Structure formats: structure tokens, C-alpha cells
Amino acid sequence: MGKVLSAEQIERFERDGWLAPIPVMSADDAHAIRERLEHEERRLGGPLSGTRLQKPHLLYPWLADLVFDETVADAVEDLYGPDLFCWSTTLFAKEAHTGSFVSWHQDSTYWGLSRPDVVTAWLALTPSTSANGALEVISGTHLLDQLPHRDTFAAENMLTRGQEIAVDVGDARPSVIELQPGEMSLHHVRLVHGSAPNDSDDRRIGFAMRFIPTSVAQLVGDRDSATLVRGEDRFGHFDHESRCTAEHDPATYALHQRVTERSAARLYRGTEIASFDRPR
Ligand SMILES: O=C(O)CCC(=O)C(=O)O
Incomplete structure (x- = not known):
């Protein structure tokens, strides 16, 4: 028995590559x-986009609090031990009746991390269902090696x-991870997953939130950074990001810009794109 997960759940994560x-x-x-998010969107005049969707926990204290949430960190500790970084976060707001979707992929493809000991805690802030484009996963595919991917740069992806x-990943049927607001799923960095457009009336x-044990290193690009959420860093593989405690603070913005510029260089390597703010 772990802090949050039962022995049976930990075994299921190891077998299936996801849990929810x-x-x-x-x-x-x-x-x-x-x-809070929608208040910020009204201030900005539209949904968060581009760079603000990447590592937004460095911009907004109410997202930093989620990264440090005890239940989230306890569940991750049950899988990867007590010394944990949040390596990255992404906000996925899929608008109602749009074509926005997520193609079948493995997260590990461009992340450059040294081992596939990386887990995403995906926290639902609205219901996430078959009707509105919930996350879909193919159980057991986390045991495959890194698969070849092709870039499409499709506007709605x-x-x-x-x-x-x-490549063809066989004829396994995907599982749809349905969640209520306040529930999370966990998925492994090699798990094949994607999601369909949102055909409901609400977003x-x-x-x-992507977590790694502190022993994982970055193999690609300039020195990387991460947020130590629990325990100790005895490896020094990452610069430490400070926890965001103030909204709309120039120092916070500057840190976020520096960090996301380096992430963009890594994720878009081999292309002409230099920023998450590229037109879509
Ligand atoms: O939110 C989605 O639909 C996709 C999320 C995803 O691909 C991920 O968290 O790795």
C-alpha cells in the first residue's frame, strides 16, 4: 500500500500504463x-494560448498550488519515490464544438529525458467524457519502445x-478516461494516447502535470529546469524553478519567458520554429 495508491493500483499502473x-x-x-482561469482569460481578452499554455504553473499561483498538491504528489511518490520534480505542465482547454484534437502519440517523443520514468497527472477542471473529447489510451503500450512519429503541424492539433x-499500433481498442472535476488520471510517458474533438456545449x-524522479536527466539542448515538489535533489541535473506565489509579477514573467524559450528550442529542434507563440 502506498500513500494514496493501493498495491493493486500500483500493479495496474505498471501493467496498463495508466490509472484513473x-x-x-x-x-x-x-x-x-x-x-480563476476564466477570470484571467477575460483579462487577456481570450483563452490562454501559445507560451502561456506551457509551464503555466510558473505564472499562476493557483496552478503552482496544484503542482504542490499533497494528494497529487503522494500518488506520484507511490510510483517513483520521495524525490520528485515537476518537470513541466500544460493546460489543455478544448473548446466546445471546435475541431481541436490530440493525435495518437507518446509523450516521450521530443522531451529528451534520459529514462521513461515520467508520469503525467492529468487533473480535470471540468467533466471529461466521451462526448467532450476525454483522454483515450491504449493499455499496455507504455511497454513498447519509443515509436517513430511524423510531424503534421496540423492547425487543430x-x-x-x-x-x-x-506506425500501426495494432487493433487494440482504446480506453476512454472519463473524469469528474477534481479527479485525475495518471499516464506513463510511453503510453499511446490521444483525444477527439469536443462535441459538447461546454469547454x-x-x-x-509531468513528474520525474530527481535522478532523471535532460539529454537534449541547453540546461533544463524543473520545480522540486518534494524531497531532495542529490543529482543536480536541473536548475530549480522557484514556486510562483504572485500573479502578474515582472520577475515571474521573466522566469517563465526564460524557461519556456529553452523548452521551445528543445521541443521544436530541427524546425524553423523558435517560440510556442507561432501562428497556428
Ligand atoms: O488533454 C488532452 O486531450 C491530451 C493530453 C495529453 O496528450 C497529455 O497530457 O499528454
């Missing part, structure tokens, strides 16, 4: 975070390069 649902907070608390798996919002 895991309750993290009440639906009301998740809704309050959605309201929510992934940075519109990357999709370039579907999930906050993806």
Missing part, C-alpha cells in the same frame, strides 16, 4: 480553479508539432 480516476479535490474546488505515431479543461 483518482480523487484529488472536490468538484467545487476544481470549479473555483476554472473560475493541440500538440506542439502535431506529431502522430507513424473541456485538463491540467497536465
Whole structure:
């Protein structure tokens, strides 16, 4: 038995490469975070886009709090031990009745990390269902090696390069991960997953937090950075990002810009693209 996950759940994660649902907070608390987000979107005059979708926990204290949430970190500790970085976060807000989708992919493709000990905690801030484009996964595919991907840069693909798996992954049926607000799923960095467009009348919002044990290193590009959420860093593979405690603070913006410029250089390597703010 771990801190949050049972021995059976840990075994299931190891076998299937994903686990859900895991309750993290009440639906009301998740809704309050959605309201903070939508308040910020009104201030900006539209949905968060481009660079602001990447590592937004460095911009907004109410997202930093999720990265440091005890239940989230306990569940990750049950899988990867007590010394943990949040390596990255991404906000996936899939608008109602749009074509936005996520192609079948493995997260590990462009991340450059030294080992596939990387787990995403995907926290639902709205219901996430078959009707509104919930995450779909193919169980057991995390045991495959890195698969070849092709970049499509398709406008409605929510992934940075519109990357999709370039080989047949067999005829396994995907599982749809349905979540209520305040619940999360966990998925392994090699798991084949994607999601369809949102054909409902409301947006579907999930906050993806990527965690690694501190022993994992970055193999690609300039020195990388991460947020130490728990335990000790005895390896020094990453610069430490400070926890965001103030919104709309020039120092916070400067840190986020520096960090995301380096992430963009890494994720778009081999292309002409230099920023997450490229036109889509
Ligand atoms: O939110 C989605 O639909 C896709 C999320 C995803 O691909 C991920 O978190 O790795």
C-alpha cells in the first residue's frame, strides 16, 4: 500500500500504463480553479494560448498550488519515490464544438529525458467524457519502445508539432478516461494516447502535470529546469524553478519567458520554429 495508491493500483499502473480516476479535490474546488482561469482569460481578452499554455504553473499561483498538491504528489511518490520534480505542465482547454484534437502519440517523443520514468497527472477542471473529447489510451503500450512519429503541424492539433505515431499500433481498442472535476488520471510517458474533438456545449479543461524522479536527466539542448515538489535533489541535473506565489509579477514573467524559450528550442529542434507563440 502506498500513500494514496493501493498495491493493486500500483500493479495496474505498471501493467496498463495508466490509472484513473483518482480523487484529488472536490468538484467545487476544481470549479473555483476554472473560475480563476476564466477570470484571467477575460483579462487577456481570450483563452490562454501559445507560451502561456506551457509551464503555466510558473505564472499562476493557483496552478503552482496544484503542482504542490499533497494528494497529487503522494500518488506520484507511490510510483517513483520521495524525490520528485515537476518537470513541466500544460493546460489543455478544448473548446466546445471546435475541431481541436490530440493525435495518437507518446509523450516521450521530443522531451529528451534520459529514462521513461515520467508520469503525467492529468487533473480535470471540468467533466471529461466521451462526448467532450476525454483522454483515450491504449493499455499496455507504455511497454513498447519509443515509436517513430511524423510531424503534421496540423492547425487543430493541440500538440506542439502535431506529431502522430507513424506506425500501426495494432487493433487494440482504446480506453476512454472519463473524469469528474477534481479527479485525475495518471499516464506513463510511453503510453499511446490521444483525444477527439469536443462535441459538447461546454469547454473541456485538463491540467497536465509531468513528474520525474530527481535522478532523471535532460539529454537534449541547453540546461533544463524543473520545480522540486518534494524531497531532495542529490543529482543536480536541473536548475530549480522557484514556486510562483504572485500573479502578474515582472520577475515571474521573466522566469517563465526564460524557461519556456529553452523548452521551445528543445521541443521544436530541427524546425524553423523558435517560440510556442507561432501562428497556428
Ligand atoms: O488533454 C488532452 O486531450 C491530451 C493530453 C495529453 O496528450 C497529455 O497530457 O499528454
